[in-house]
Amino acid sequence: MTVTEAPRIVTSRLAYDDSHTLERYLATGGYEALRKALTMTPEGVQAEVETAGILGRGGAGFPAGIKWKTTMALPRPHYLVINGDESEPATFKDHMLLERDPHQVIEGALITAYATQCDQIFLYVRGEFALGQERMQAALNEAYAHGAVGRDIFGSGFSVDAVVHPGAGAYICGEETALLESLEGKRGFPRIKVPPKIIPATVGVYSEPTVVNNVETMSNLPWIVNNGGAAFAAMGAENSKGTRMFAVSGHVKKPGIHEVEMVKTTFRDLIYAPVYGGGIQGGLELKAFIPGGASSPWFGPQHLDLPLGQDEVAQSQGVLPGGGGSMLGSGSIVVMNESACPVRAAWRLARFFARESCGQCTPCREGTGWLDRIMFRIESGSGRMEDLDLLLDVSDNIAPGLAFPYPMTTICFLGPSSPMPICSALQMFRDDFLVHIKDGACPYG
Amino acid sequence: MSRLAAEFLTRARDTIAVYPGKRSALIPLLHLAQEQDGYLTGDAMEHIAELLDLTPAEVMGTASFYDMLFTEKVGRWLVSVCTNIACLLNGGYELLDHAEKKLGVRPGVTSHDGRFTLEEVECIARCDEAPCLAVNWRYFGRVSNDGFDQLLVDLESGRLDEQVPPHGTLNRIRRQVGLAAGAPPATVPPGPAEGTPPGYPDAPKPT
Structure with missing residues (x-):
């Protein structure tokens, strides 16, 4: 088991009971990074973040510094939107950061707002996170009183306002363009993107250039400014720098959030090391695990020694019929032991996508419903042999080729990611599907 | 049926004032209306439409998209049991079954006395304490059947x-x-060519 010596960057305060208060934040070096950033030029702060090479922590893994440049090159006003609409199944890292270290998120956002010369910050917090919203609002009030937000921040001449904005319950609003629609008071319908010209960095909220960054990405910035981008880039390897939060859940002995150094740590470490997951529940063997949220193709025991790096996971030999690896996605790892029914697990995720599809694009709106109903039929014992081919056929219409990464058939990623759990389960556990159909019942009870 | 009362109207105006575009205040205002009445009444939605220069249909259109906004009456306590993957693996459905029996209602239904509404929800991000549930979006983790019964007692006693x-x-x-x-x-630059999204970098400049 490898447990590296890397410092805790974003989770350093979580051991304190009062980690959410300004008092604790200031006592542990809070808002020093913002003061330091304000003495630098915006370009200087940007360069530091680019040196750090931090990839966005929301799921897509896009380098955070790049979209800043696109926005900077355009006329003002610029807006900054912090995506705290964490809804990917089994992902709970942003939830913890919003509740337990709100000042760190706000300081990161202020640094970003300065680096990209934004005129207003929107802190979009998932509607269900009632405590998260209260903590963020309380922290923002404290930050205003401290002079860290508002007019002439710390006497630097830089001014920016921030607003805590609640969501209202919709997975799709975690998609950045749907989030912008939601922020404009509309239904959360993702917008068509035409890179490189029409993306939120050029045409965002109110059609103005908008930087959209994830909560965890923001939480890394105070450390990067304090310690320098090079210190961050010295951790991890190649394309995946620094540390990252992973949420481990399901059949592990110690479910929870762990911040580990990227690439140097493997899935095996995260699931089995006593300081992390602590091994599999019930003394059973590992059956399969989901490496990066509901949208990612599943992995089996043969993938345990893969390093936790974006490229390493993407280029691995995965299980999908069309080939390709998987993704670290939102950083949530769901572990299933031998007692888990893979058909039931895949069905539940299929139903999740069917419920959360926004309904704009036909392959997703119709396809996710079909997959849900066919999977439910199999799981509840009414499946037919031809359902197995039908599942693949419907899946192939949503994500042609059944490979990873998938081609896009819809406006956003929700559609083509929805067949991933089913295709993985079918490929890895075909026998389980056959037993369900032949016995007319779920063998797991 | 009620429009926003004076206190809520003041808060609504304060909320509208922090957004560059009025309509952005729509979801916060809908939450405000739910805080006043427990759910969204037609009158409150019409009032919000007036405040934001929208039609009631536009307000309803947004409200109907989101899971947390209710256009029909719900109980005093909305019990939301998670059954998504992490909870499923740790007994989420068993907890939901127990909750159905205990409250005597199916998910999506309010109990006869109007006190409890049961709901089956997607992942609410407390997977380290699965199975979990929320009551009026306040979270409770590692809920056993006995723990659920005790929770109901605590809620009803006011503790x-x-x-x-x-x-x-x-x-x-x-x-x-x-x-x-x-x-x-000013958020919208003056006069981009018709049909061109404002702010599109290659948009022809008005002459």
Whole structure:
């Protein structure tokens, strides 16, 4: 088991009971990074973040510094939107950061707002996170009183306002363009993107250039400014720098959030090391695990020694019929032991996508419903042999080729990611599907 | 049926003032209306439409998209049991079954006495304490069947009133300042060519 010596960057305060208060934040070096950033030029702060090479922590893994440049090159006003609409199944890292270290998120956002010369910050917090919203609002009030937000921040001449904005319950609003629609008071319908010209960095909220960054990405910035981008880039390897939060859940002995150094740590470490997951529940063997949220193709025991790096996971030999690896996605790892029914697990995720599809694009709106109903039929014992081919056929219409990464058939990623759990389960556990159909019942009870 | 009362109207106006575009205040205002009435009444939605220069249909259109906004009456306590993957693996459906029996209602239904509404929800991000549930969006983790029964007793006896406010009350912390840095510059640049999204970098400039 490898447990590296890397410092805790974003989770350093979580051991304190009062980690959410300004008092604790200031006592542990809070808002020093913002003061330091304000003495630098915006370009200087940007360069530091680019040196750090931090990839966005929301799921897509896009380098955070790049979209800043696109926005900077355009006329003002610029807006900054912090995506705290964490809804990917089994992902709970942003939830913890919003509740337990709100000042760190706000300081990161202020640094970003300065680096990209934004005129207003929107802190979009998932509607269900009632405590998260209260903590963020309380922290923002404290930050205003401290002079860290508002007019002439710390006497630097830089001014920016921030607003805590609640969501209202919709997975799709975690998609950045749907989030912008939601922020404009509309239904959360993702917008068509035409890179490189029409993306939120050029045409965002109110059609103005908008930087959209994830909560965890923001939480890394105070450390990067304090310690320098090079210190961050010295951790991890190649394309995946620094540390990252992973949420481990399901059949592990110690479910929870762990911040580990990227690439140097493997899935095996995260699931089995006593300081992390602590091994599999019930003394059973590992059956399969989901490496990066509901949208990612599943992995089996043969993938345990893969390093936790974006490229390493993407280029691995995965299980999908069309080939390709998987993704670290939102950083949530769901572990299933031998007692888990893979058909039931895949069905539940299929139903999740069917419920959360926004309904704009036909392959997703119709396809996710079909997959849900066919999977439910199999799981509840009414499946037919031809359902197995039908599942693949419907899946192939949503994500042609059944490979990873998938081609896009819809406006956003929700559609083509929805067949991933089913295709993985079918490929890895075909026998389980056959037993369900032949016995007319779920063998797991 | 009620429009926003004076206190809520003041808060609504304060909320509208912090957004560059009025319509952005729509979801926060809908939460506000739910805080007042427990759900969204037709009158409240019409009032919000007036405040934001929208039609009631536009307000309804947005409200109907989101899971947390209710256009029909719900109980005093909205019990939301998670059954998504992490909870499924740790007994989420068993907990939901127990909750159905205990409350005597199926998910999506309010109990006869109008006190409890049961709901099956997607992942609410407390997977380290699966199976989990939320009551009026206040979270409870590692809920056993006995724990669920005790939770109902605690709710009804008022012991959890501080922690669990009535349904609709989301954020009890008020923003203390308006826009201290001043409003951002005009948000929509004047007169882009018709049919071109404003702000599109290659948009022809008006002559």
